Amino acid sequence: MSERELVIVGGGPAGMAAALSAYEHGVRDILLLERDQYLGGILNQCIHAGFGLNYFKESLTGPEYALRFARRITDIKGIDVSLKSFAVRLTPDKTLTYLKPGRVEKVKAKALIMATGCREKTREMVHIAGTRPAGIFSAGLAQKLINIEGLLPGKEAVILGSGDIGLIMARRFILEGARVKGVVEIREQSRGLTRNVVQCLDDFDIPLYLRHKISRVRGRDRVEAVDVARVDDRIEQVPGSEFTLECDTLLVSVGLIPENELIEMAGVPLDKKTNSPLSEGLNETSIPGLFVCGNAFKVYDLADSVSTDSLEAGRMAAVYLRQKGEGR
């Protein structure tokens, strides 16, 4: 087992900003773990523009935004980046176990920042009646298949939920020559940014069905259609309002959940509803010296805000380490 001043789990926008900021605040022994073979996290599959308007005052794509951080990280000797490194266990004394091809490593951290991001809610979390054929994807998976793998998931899609990823994917499907039959949203308003509703739906004449739900998925082997129904103020289905949209693909974009299973393993209490750590202040947890930042702390609308708040996490870890050193 090795010992480190600061270990950061996750090499996306949150982890990279935290690492840079901790270094700037004097921490010289930093281990940054990333499970993928590149730094950047989910930004690498977000090839649309609009990142960085607040932080860099210009519009960048996701990979461009990530690269600005990644370049600085690799230039700094005090930040040790370990790729293809997968954290599997965390104990309350901040000992972390991670796997690498061919190795199982254990590291004890004086301070630890978890920047593990979030995952998408799935169709399983919002019970949709009907069959379970191929052709149902989370919007993020569809984004990865198209942008990273070069695969087109389907030719006629319906999108459930008007989260930003869903809206972005509506436009992406059109640009790939597929059709989008509609976006179905149970709320009264889109949950995405206004600019995404305008640029991704309105500009392409994609209908947005507000106050509607998908009442049934049809198709045995592959999605063949979905039934859509209107809901009333109590989210109850309005009888007789059903209509069918034929499609071969259903994208689900119904919200994001912070990924905090590791800190939960270490005994940090989580908010049952949001899966965020129960916390006194920004980036804090119930364990001193264990910080959570970025979308793992709470789900943000913009990568720029993730960066800003994660810089603060890096600073907080540096202060914690300094105080701990002085107290000794």
Added chain:
Amino acid sequence: MKAYDVIIIGAGVTGAAIARELSRYKLRIAVLEKEEEYAFGVSKSNSGIIHPGTQNSHCSLKGRLCVQGNRLVRKIARELGVDFKQTGELIVAFNGEETGRLRELKREAEMLGVPGLRILNKRRLVEKEPNLSPEAVAALYAPTAGIISPYRLVYDLCENALKNGVEIHTGCAVKAVGTAGGEFSVLTAKGEFRSRFLVNAAGLFADDVAAMCGINDFRITPRKGEEFILDKKLENISRHLLFPLPNKISKGVLVIKTADGNPMIGPTAQDAADKEDLGTSDAGLKEALDGARRLVPSIDEKDIIAYFAGLRPAAGDDFIIRREEKVPGLVTVAGIQSPGLTAAPAAALMVRGLLRDCGLVLKKKLFFRPRQSEIPHLFSLTFKAAERLVKKDPSYGDIVCRCEMVSAKEVRDAVKRGACTMDGIKFRTRAQAGRCHGSFCTARIMRILAQERKLPLTGVSKRGKGSELVKKDRADV
């Protein structure tokens, strides 16, 4: 055209257990399965309970084979390295009248030879099962109940049968059966197969296969059961399998422990319109939740991470296992609904006897290889054991599925052992079965499957032809 001694139609748990049992003998055996993989019919949506034999009449075939199967399955699980766990079950009573019915159940089960039954009073119940509803007043405790992974049992039975010389043909739906000249001629999607003996273990379609042979005296009526899987975090919400007594409110929704750790609630019971209707419903969700909460009130809708429906192949009240006098050499194994998983090893022995009665000569092989090596799962290993494994083969350290901690090595091994679809990999390894439902790992698993099977990515399917995941590969254009 190929000729065999015995053809078994259906590679569900029943067909697989029969194939493995017969593979001890000097016989040429073929199993014909219509789906792309074994266990893709009724068996894949089984609850995974090894029943003790407490809910069957003592004069039923179900009851007899269940008690015998409960004993046999332990040895089979050990030989094959499948994860059987004896958890015990509690049948819970909520009032005095129900407690009386527990005593009747106990009496009946004891006549069948179910061992170790005890009636627990309220105080013992609270100790044994702290999360159980405070309304529970007593329970019948059956210690021999257990859990097993239904699909992994089928895979291992099949793989062991293969090892002992059985042929299994998948994607091989039976279209017609000829019975002329003391020989069966089975026409399938993959050509003609001939044999002297035929076992019909075709699950939901056993009546259709029977009709092809001229047997028309039973119908399979599919009865749907919807089940809802809870987050693994709740693994310890119950210590035993929890059953209610069937009553007016609930038909019998259980709180189930599974081999994978996730608790499961269900199943509902509803007659289904057709044999392919596997949809779930809002009503089913409500019924399962209400029923489960009656047993364990703290279960919440938010704890559900997955759901599915299965169809029970009912043919009246009991199993139909018999040789057909009208068609010499034909053995029917139909109506295998609950407790079919438990009964399968016993049913296999019974079928062996029936085939012998039909004239099949059983000569033991000099070498029968009963064992399968256990398949290691990273998520269930200790740190030290995981470390050894990763050192031995670096690809164990290459995690593909983060929710269930499944490595590239495990996925590749699953494909080498026979998985050819995404669902096949899921059932074997649990990759894609966790809380993100494959959002993070699907692309990677598709690539491994395509590479190992030498398929184009557009040919990778969820569960066989027609269920391909993607429509176009830019690399092909």
